[in-house]
Amino acid sequence: GAVVSQHPSRVICKSGTSVKIECRSLDFQATTMFWYRQFPKQSLMLMATSNEGSKATYEQGVEKDKFLINHASLTLSTLTVTSAHPEDSSFYICSARQSTDTQYFGPGTRLTVL
Amino acid sequence: QKEVEQNSGPLSVPEGAIASLNCTYSDRGSQSFFWYRQYSGKSPELIMSIYSNGDKEDGRFTAQLNKASQYVSLLIRDSQPSDSATYLCAVKERGSQGNLIFGKGTKLSVKP
Numbered sequence: 670g671a672v673v674s675q676h677p678s679r680v681i682c683k684s685g686t687s688v689k690i691e692c693r694s695l696d697f698q699a700t701t702m703f704w705y706r707q708f709p710k711q712s713l714m715l716m717a718t719s720n721e722g723s724k725a726t727y728e729q730g731v732e733k734d735k736f737l738i739n740h741a742s743l744t745l746s747t748l749t750v751t752s753a754h755p756e757d758s759s760f761y762i763c764s765a766r767q768s769t770d771t772q773y774f775g776p777g778t779r780l781t782v783l
Numbered sequence: 784q785k786e787v788e789q790n791s792g793p794l795s796v797p798e799g800a801i802a803s804l805n806c807t808y809s810d811r812g813s814q815s816f817f818w819y820r821q822y823s824g825k826s827p828e829l830i831m832s833i834y835s836n837g838d839k840e841d842g843r844f845t846a847q848l849n850k851a852s853q854y855v856s857l858l859i860r861d862s863q864p865s866d867s868a869t870y871l872c873a874v875k876e877r878g879s880q881g882n883l884i885f886g887k888g889t890k891l892s893v894k895p
Contacts (some may be wrong), residue, residue: 715882771829772829773829775826777825
């Protein structure tokens with residue numbers, strides 16, 4: 670099956686710093702990548718959708734200047750959490766989709782902001 | 784507002800039994816449906832996709848789709864303790880760029 674990786678798997682940072690998370694599709698070209706956030710015991714929340722070479726589409730309530738998304742190639746998307754605060758602590762998960770309907774998820778990145 | 788509804792559970796079944804997970808969706812025009820499994824602290828992993836009315840079997844898993852009733856289900860035969868997880872139903876929005884709309888998930892517990 671299709672494999673999606675994320676790096677880092679876990680990050681702890683101080684309040685006010687920026688954190689970059691990478692998402693890679695390892696064995697297929699992803700025309701679209703998605704970024705989700707999941708708080709403990711809650712459901713997945715879609716943050717944004719990105720297509721290679723174009724600007725990301727953010728969901729309502731997600732600050733595009735705080736969560737910077739770059740989808741520079743068909744195998745790589747990055748999410749940068751700028752000026753992170755404790756309330757940004759969460760489980761961030763990317764997923765990637767080929768031309769078919771199926772989305773494959775990365776293993777997730779657990780962010781803790783102190 | 785397009786919605787995907789699931790019973791949150793927990794659904795508890797004994798080992799070896801059939802677990803039945805249900806999902807309804809609001810957009811009658813939806814064409815693509817997915818079941819994901821999510822273990823605690825992990826990301827979702829795809830179990831099955833289904834596009835046509837009827838049953839689709841893959842090992843111990845059977846997905847059932849009824850578009851007229853806007854209903855999709857997942858049956859797990861011979862349930863094992865390792866099947867204990869949260870099961871997410873996802874429905875793709877219409878259109879080529881359609882995103883997945885996820886239900887809140889049903890927590891399944893298989894008791895040895």
